[in-house]
Amino acid sequence: MSGQIPAPKGYLEIENLKKSFTVRGERLEVLRGVSLSVEEGDIFGVIGLSGAGKSTLARCVNRLETPDSGSVVVGGVDMLRLSARELNRERQRIGMIFQQFNLFESKTVYQNIAYPLRVRGLRKDEIDRGVREAAEVVGLSDKLPAYPAGLSGGEKQRVGIARALANRPDVLLSDEATSSLDPRTTLSILELLKDVNRAFGVTILLITHEMDAVKYACRNMAVLENGVISERGVTRDVFSNPNSSTGKMFMRVYAEMREEYTEGGGI
Amino acid sequence: MSLLNTPFWEVLKASFAPEVWAEILPAAFDTLYMTLVASAITLVFGFALGVAITVTRRDGLLPAATFNAAAGWLINCFRSLPQMIMIILMIPVARLVFGRSYGMNSCIIALAASCVPMYARIVESSLLEISKGKIEAAKSMGSGNLRIIFRVLLPETLPSLIRGFTVAVVAIISMSALAGNFGAGGIGDIAVRFGFQRFRHEVLFACVYVLVVIVQAVQFAGDTASKLILKKRRLI
Ligand SMILES: Nc1ncnc2c1ncn2[C@@H]1O[C@H](COP(=O)(O)OP(=O)(O)O)[C@@H](O)[C@H]1O
Numbered sequence: 001m002s003g004q005i006p007a008p009k010g011y012l013e014i015e016n017l018k019k020s021f022t023v024r025g026e027r028l029e030v031l032r033g034v035s036l037s038v039e040e041g042d043i044f045g046v047i048g049l050s051g052a053g054k055s056t057l058a059r060c061v062n063r064l065e066t067p068d069s070g071s072v073v074v075g076g077v078d079m080l081r082l083s084a085r086e087l088n089r090e091r092q093r094i095g096m097i098f099q100q101f102n103l104f105e106s107k108t109v110y111q112n113i114a115y116p117l118r119v120r121g122l123r124k125d126e127i128d129r130g131v132r133e134a135a136e137v138v139g140l141s142d143k144l145p146a147y148p149a150g151l152s153g154g155e156k157q158r159v160g161i162a163r164a165l166a167n168r169p170d171v172l173l174s175d176e177a178t179s180s181l182d183p184r185t186t187l188s189i190l191e192l193l194k195d196v197n198r199a200f201g202v203t204i205l206l207i208t209h210e211m212d213a214v215k216y217a218c219r220n221m222a223v224l225e226n227g228v229i230s231e232r233g234v235t236r237d238v239f240s241n242p243n244s245s246t247g248k249m250f251m252r253v254y255a256e257m258r259e260e261y262t263e264g265g266g267i
Numbered sequence: 268m269s270l271l272n273t274p275f276w277e278v279l280k281a282s283f284a285p286e287v288w289a290e291i292l293p294a295a296f297d298t299l300y301m302t303l304v305a306s307a308i309t310l311v312f313g314f315a316l317g318v319a320i321t322v323t324r325r326d327g328l329l330p331a332a333t334f335n336a337a338a339g340w341l342i343n344c345f346r347s348l349p350q351m352i353m354i355i356l357m358i359p360v361a362r363l364v365f366g367r368s369y370g371m372n373s374c375i376i377a378l379a380a381s382c383v384p385m386y387a388r389i390v391e392s393s394l395l396e397i398s399k400g401k402i403e404a405a406k407s408m409g410s411g412n413l414r415i416i417f418r419v420l421l422p423e424t425l426p427s428l429i430r431g432f433t434v435a436v437v438a439i440i441s442m443s444a445l446a447g448n449f450g451a452g453g454i455g456d457i458a459v460r461f462g463f464q465r466f467r468h469e470v471l472f473a474c475v476y477v478l479v480v481i482v483q484a485v486q487f488a489g490d491t492a493s494k495l496i497l498k499k500r501r502l503i
């Protein structure tokens with residue numbers, strides 16, 4: 001069962017996705033019918049406040065979380081109708097990067113990037129080639145023998161990106177990938193994501209609470225609020241004319257921050 | 268030579284006498300032998316059991332509620348027995364296995380019965396130290412569960428696993444001294460027979476030296492190994 005669905009609208013198609021958690025007997029509805037359509041090769045931003053359910057949404061895409069109902073279709077494959085083995089194969093086409101990097105501290109940069117290639121069962125020389133290519137893309141060729149703990153935050157995220165890209169995935173899920181980095185490093189990581197998007201055509205779902213990140217990197221975006229998408233569209237339009245309360249609130253905070261930064265001499 | 272009628276310094280001097288060590292050394296090797304074999308058994312079975320009860324937890328890699336509850340209950344049962352009672356309980360088991368209820372091999376059964384469950388719990392707490400994010404990262408790459416266990420979970424927690432094993436070995440050494448009273452021989456046996464029953468306190472002193480040296484050596488080895496790994500990974 002490959003779960004083929006004819007003529008998908010977008011490359012990444014999420015429909016009426018619902019997910020709730022039960023915490024100490026209380027039902028917490030986190031996603032209450034989220035629908036999204038991401039074009040192939042797009043960088044699509046999902047913005048929302050902390051606790052809005054952004055991570056849950058991302059984790060439903062590669063099935064780290066199993067939704068209660070709805071559908072997630074990636075490149076024509078229904079992610080919710082896969083056996084464990086098929087799911088693992090599909091996950092190799094969907095890279096993921098994290099706010100906390102989640103690198104393996106027991107492994108060198110080389111071994112970290114090699115991990116997904118080993119999962120795929122490649123030969124030693126293929127792994128070596130894959131690791132070196134991915135390291136080259138993120139500009140870390142000279143750090144291959146280093147251990148992650150000795151790297152800066154930006155370098156760690158570069159390793160995370162190389163590891164996520166090593167298998168040349170079609171989709172990259174970025175869950176707050178720049179949220180623990182300083183502004184300058186954030187910019188360089190976003191620049192890198194735009195580069196790999198251009199170079200490999202990888203579709204990126206960029207999840208963040210940072211306005212700047214979306215504004216800088218995303219062509220299209222959506223606002224996640226109260227478990228539903230309250231606003232979506234071309235980034236420029238959403239920014240210039242927000243409709244939802246979160247959208248408006250974001251814009252106001254954004255404007256205030258800009259003022260403060262300018263008063264304080266800028267960043 | 269007793270402390271009751273001899274000055275402390277005299278007893279101390281006598282404890283380094285060659286005749287004392289002629290009695291002590293064979294016993295020390297017996298203790299080492301028991302410790303070594305029991306540690307090996309503890310490492311293999313305690314480790315496997317520890318991994319099993321960790322990954323079968325409800326939020327684990329391979330959830331198996333019934334197995335987890337049963338194994339946890341059994342471990343707690345064994346763990347609730349004081350070492351002395353465990354030694355007595357294992358006497359009939361040893362008779363069944365080795366045909367006699369005394370001697371070093373019989374003692375090793377009691378040591379293992381006591382320390383395997385203990386080390387399993389230590390392993391569990393070490394493995395739980397891993398951040399969930401690393402496991403999720405591996406999952407997001409399509410990694411199978413066995414690979415996650417052996418290539419992520421164990422290597423990431425190795426320094427902690429080593430330190431935990433050091434604790435287990437030290438416990439085995441102290442328990443093997445206790446088992447000496449019950450026909451296992453070794454340092455514990457010498458300490459009780461000479462030091463307690465015959466008031467030969469210089470022998471008791473020598474026993475203390477041996478135990479202290481062995482425990483210090485084990486602790487040093489464990490600390491060094493785990494520190495070297497952390498250094499290599501640039502974590503300290
Ligand atoms: N595994 C879980 N169990 C219980 N509650 C969860 C779980 N994952 C997320 N939540 C809850 O769901 C809500 C949304 O979380 P999350 O998706 O992480 O938000 P965001 O990434 O937007 O900050 C939070 O209130 C969080 O506490």
Ligand SMILES: [Mg+2]
Nearest residue numbers: 054055056176
């Ligand atoms: Mg989040």
